[in-house]
Amino acid sequence: MGHTHHHHDHSEGNIKVAFFLNLGFAIVEIIGGLWTNSVAILSDALHDLGDSLTLGVSWYFAKVAKRDRNKKYSYGYKRFSVLGALINSIVLVSGSIFIIIEAVPRLFDPVKPNTEGMIYLAIGGVIVNGLAAFRLSKGHSLNEKAVYMHLLEDILGWVAVLIGALVMHFWDFPVIDPILSVLIATFILYNVFKNLREGFRIILQGTPSDISVEKIHATIREIPRVLGVHDCHIWSMDGSYHILSIHLVIAEDLSLSELEAIKTETKHRVSSLGINHTTIEFETDAEDCIKC
Known part of the structure; x- marks a missing residue:
């Protein structure tokens, strides 16, 4: 019988840092979204708040996953990190659907937001999520990859919000705000479904995709x-x-x-x-x- 090979794991610390960065900025986003009257900002605020909650769950499961094997779990607790990734993904699916439902009516009745405030928040979003994503960029577990993907999506979303805010700042085109919300949510759903598929493959004990x-x-x-x-x-x-x-x-x-x-x-x-x-x-x- 083979023996377990231990390797140094930084996933818990990486997810912890990402959790506090995301939670702090999500609170700023909610206030900023209400101030700017931007559905795109509020959508991202909801997304980041959901991310923060699931990052907390992921952080907890990352700690659990490091426990040694015992009579109850003979292979140890590593699979708990997959459970964290699945919960993370399911929450994001729910949040993205909610964002689309809220944004679609504004496509037909757009309201011009405070574009200057949007620009400042978007720059902050790129910086904060960039720092968190950098901490997780070298992660190997599915949990870390799930969290990193969400943070990467956040960065792309904030870049899109920044571009949209700049366009609306110089031209009267407020429909960009809800369009961005729908595009961001759709992009998130596409990537989350890929993560869910990989998570279920692990739970169902499918052959790993990187093994021949x-x-x-x-x-x-x-x-x-x-x-x-x-x-x-x-x-x-x-x-x-x-x-x-x-x-x-x-x-x-x-x-x-x-x-x-x-x-x-x-x-x-x-x-x-x-x-x-x-x-x-x-x-x-x-x-x-x-x-x-």
């Missing part, structure tokens, strides 16, 4: 005294920590030291292909495999 089963089979077959491989199962705990269980067909009459050498070589080879935890079962050619 064919390469794993081929590299193991190259090991001397290994006659074949089968009953290969690969799944992921959190989108970055991948697990493999596999049956190796070997030549008969091998000593324990020879089997240990094959096992060590197998783990080394699959580790280079992205596998973090490996369980190996040996069989002879004459043995009937009981697949599970």
